[in-house]
Amino acid sequence: MDESVLRLFSSTLKKAGYNTTKTRVAVFQCLGAASEPLTMHELYSDLNDTFDRSTLYRIIRMFEKVGIVQRVPTGWKYKLELTDVFVSHHHHAICLKCGKIIPIEENPDLESLINKIADKHNISAINHQLEIQGVCVGCQRP
Amino acid sequence: MDESVLRLFSSTLKKAGYNTTKTRVAVFQCLGAASEPLTMHELYSDLNDTFDRSTLYRIIRMFEKVGIVQRVPTGWKYKLELTDVFVSHHHHAICLKCGKIIPIEENPDLESLINKIADKHNISAINHQLEIQGVCVGCQRP
DNA sequence: GCTTAATTGCAACAAATTTGCAATCTTGCA
DNA sequence: TGCAAGATTGCAAATTTGTTGCAATTAAGC
Incomplete structure (x- = not known):
């Protein structure tokens, strides 16, 4: 993943008062590498159980709050993708x-x-x- | 609720191979009477525990499949409303x-x-x- | 490197949704 | 109208999805 995108990610977190952790970077990169929006479940298994589900939920909730990810409704469920800040609108x-x-x-x-x-x-x-x-x-x- | 709308509802079900039951009519009327989209929870409590939750889920899933209701995404959750067939697009x-x-x-x-x-x-x-x-x-x- | 505050894992919980099966309705037809 | 067959529902239990408190661990700034 592009260096400058990661720096933007990091500064977005910092501005909102959050640290840039290994876990958060992994989630961000996973979303960035995906060719289409992912469900929570897909995201979790793509990350291969590297950490706890509750951590993922906490991270996604926070990413959404600070405008790093957004939900894409797809019928029943929703999927997650990076916002326009990181991917064009x-x-x-x-x-x-x-x-x-x-x-x-x-x-x-x-x-x-x-x-x-x-x-x-x-x-x-x-x-x-x-x-x-x-x-x-x-x-x-x- | 308008007679003709109910007939349309009934024939929509029939065409898809489903019966018109008291329960389904109640759910349909409840959605039709609502002034804005309802959550599953609101819908269930509006119907005042007349029947089981699992029945409501089954009905809604089917209504969606045959194009009677559609989901309105509202952030985290979604709400339910009648489709364009019953309410203008x-x-x-x-x-x-x-x-x-x-x-x-x-x-x-x-x-x-x-x-x-x-x-x-x-x-x-x-x-x-x-x-x-x-x-x-x-x-x-x- | 060290200190402090933020973050994570764990385990338990809570809410939302699904499923199998027996009991009960609906429909179409006699 | 009454009946048989199939569709629908209630119930209870399972699953999936999301949340929380707290102790252990990690990142940031000095």
Whole structure:
């Protein structure tokens, strides 16, 4: 993983009053290495039982509070991924046939439209998520 | 609740091979009467312990499968509401200060933009959700 | 290197969700 | 309307998911 990203991670923690520990770095790197969002369970087993479940929960809760990770709702469950600070702001499309998650980069038109919609409802938008369900090209019969 | 909505509910179940039971009607009506999405817990206690929790979970899982209810992610948890088949298609804005959920009716511009974005990623969109977080006008200091 | 405060592991707990099975309803049909 | 077959529910127990207190360990700053 990129040195500068790790430094940003570390300074984010520090600014919020937390230490940079081996455990936290491991969780962060695991999320950074994943090609798509992970469930708690996946994250835990990817880390190969290196530490206690309660520690992982505590770390994720804190990472979320300080804006290092965010939850991606996927039907029943949710998955975890790094926030826009570490990965560019994006959305997701999920293929209903094969379950693949396709990242969708942010679109300026979408962003401004969302702000306009929010304003119309007297709410000033701070953040947003868009999830699209559909069928990917690979799953569409010829 | 409207007769015709109940008939639609019943035929939706039938088409999927399920019976229309007292219990299922009660759950459906409870969701229909709610002014905003409900948590499992709220739904259960609104129904006033008329039946077992496991039954409620089974019903909700099935309702979701056949497209009667959908989950609204709200941070950690999720809430439940009827789908667009029974309530007009809409999105949500959540105030980060007071937690109020503001329904946002669908916007044709948004819809077409989303379809365009999905196409660009080789996925043909079937459904989508947009969640906006912000601060509502009542929570903005004067 | 040392001190102090933060972090982790452990073990127990609490909440949320699932499951098997027997008892009870619904439906379709006589 | 009454019955048989299959679907649905209640119950009790298991599983999964997330939380907590406290003692042991570790990281940060000097």
